[in-house]
Amino acid sequence: MRILLVEDNQQLAEWLGRTLRQRRYTVDCVFDGDGADTLLMTQPYDAVILDLSLPRLGGRDVLHRLRERHNDVPVLILTATATLESRVGALNSGADDYLIKPFEIDELEARVRAMLRRVSQHKDPVLHCGELSYDSNSRAFSARGWPLSLTPREHAVLEVLMTRCGRTVSKQALADSISSVKNDIAPQAIEVYIHRLRKKLDPSDAAIINLRGLGYLLKRRDEG
């Protein structure tokens, strides 16, 4: 899960980033609206956490431009003003949700997850692919009921494949969704993680299939 965090208070940005990374999200932090706009044009994100009061380009404008480009990435607004006007304004300009400072990190994460579920059309927090299941709340994988032990990178790759279960994901898209701006992961490295994941998935009936030229997809072994 790759998240863009746009927050002008650098302390808050730094520690929110750290905490989200601690919770196995891939996070890019940016401190102003211009930077956010540029990143959103060039990088794929699963979700955006956007503060409204930003220097140079306001959060509302960032959101406006994003939606003008027909980018449907879910956006959660952070705001320090609890007025009805600002909340309604945020939702009306295309935000999916909002959170008023100060907030608990658990609530922030829950809201981000809920947004992601809404986008993926899976209302059930537990995703299944054969005997492999993924609880989007605890963000834990299990095969045949046993928890799967994964490194953060493996976890990130499998998460992408799981949320798009049955559909092909290109190597580049996989690499993009687990890279952050500071830590770019080459598509070649993906092969290593796929290799390790296949081994770990072996006991279950879920398998990662390679379609040359297209990418990878997660499927039940006995399905066609």
Next chain:
Amino acid sequence: MRDKSLRAQLLRWVLVPLLVLALLDTGPAYFSARETAIDGQDRILLGSARVIAERLYEQEGHSFLDFPPAAFELLRTDARDLVYYEVVTSAGVVLGGHSDLPRPTHALAPEQSIAFDATYAGVPVRVVAFLQPQLESPENASVLVEVAQTLHSQRALTLHLWTQSVSYQWLIIALAGAMISIGVRRELRPLKRFGERLRQRPVAALEPLDADDVPAELQPVIQSLNDYVRRLHELLAAQGRFIANASHQLRTPLTVLSTQLDYALHGMDTRGRTEALQAMRMTLQHGIRLVSQMLSFSRAEARADGPMQGGTADLTDVARQAVEEAVVAALKRNVDLGCELEGPAPVPGSPQMLHELVANLIDNALRYGRDGGVVTVSVHSDGERVRLSVEDDGPGISPEQRELVFERFYRLSGEMCEGSGLGLSIVREIALASQATVVLADAPSGRGLLVRVDFPSAPAAQAEPPPAAPLQ
């Protein structure tokens, strides 16, 4: 409270003088009543004397009196009083009545009468003497007619007249008291109604109180009250804005703190946890600084709003103290903090508030200046004006942002440090109270920011004693 009652006051002011006057008047009133009574008695006695004189007739040069005792009985007007009479010729011949009535002290002219007090038979009496001329008698001899009466009816009349006049006065005073009492109560009724309206008025109501029915004398009070309510609302609105701002500003450090706490709780390694705890301490310090700055800002604002405090302070002294206090903070950032101070520089304002001003400017210079830079505080006086300058060699502030930084909670974009955005607002508010102006400029060295605060010089006589030796 009771003593301040308008009714009691009015009663006191009106009734006390009236009562004193009435009391003082009882003496004169008595004498006046007695005079009237005596006058009345004299007339009656004179009338009686004339009636008796009418009964005189002359025969062959001799005077005779034809006055039967039954007729005399008619002269007795009051049953309690005894009446005496005497008719005596100038020759000393007693024609009738009692012969030993007291005589007038001096001789009377014909047709003349005189009234006097005397004692007869051991009892005080009023005597009227009347000299009746006898035209036919030789040598124009005349007859003296005297009528005397004891004083019972006279005294009774005196007493009657006196009590009547006194009791009228008392009645009038009592009536005045009652009228004042009723009138005041009646006239104060609109005020009571006004008070009731005021009591039932919602606290947040802003429109001026309507008091058309309140007496004209009280209208200024109502107007002042309305004015006071308006000012109170302005103050409340300012406080409300401040609280809104403050809560807005506190949200961010609180969110940071909550995030750091979460990180520390979920962290697996000790190093990360220690790091988070240290960061939490910094966030807390920032929060504490923010709160204390907000408080001092609201203090400065209240001070600037209210009347000038009239005092003066030595800016040189204040600046030296502020620099001394900032030494530790300067050392931490490896900043060369120094000052250029001259002799005493008295300016209007309180030492505490001016200290706050200087401390905020130094704090800003240390915070936003360069690490390892130079910060200089100087105070110069040219007799008319005192100039405080705080100069750093940091990045400075672009001219277009120089006005904006005075706004509360304004922070420069891309600002790396944890400022509150209140420092310069505080400086400006305090400067305002001291009639000083704050100007931001480029430092003379061409690098960094120069903050100039120009104070009017206060009369030297009122300033505090000059400081010992300048620092540095």
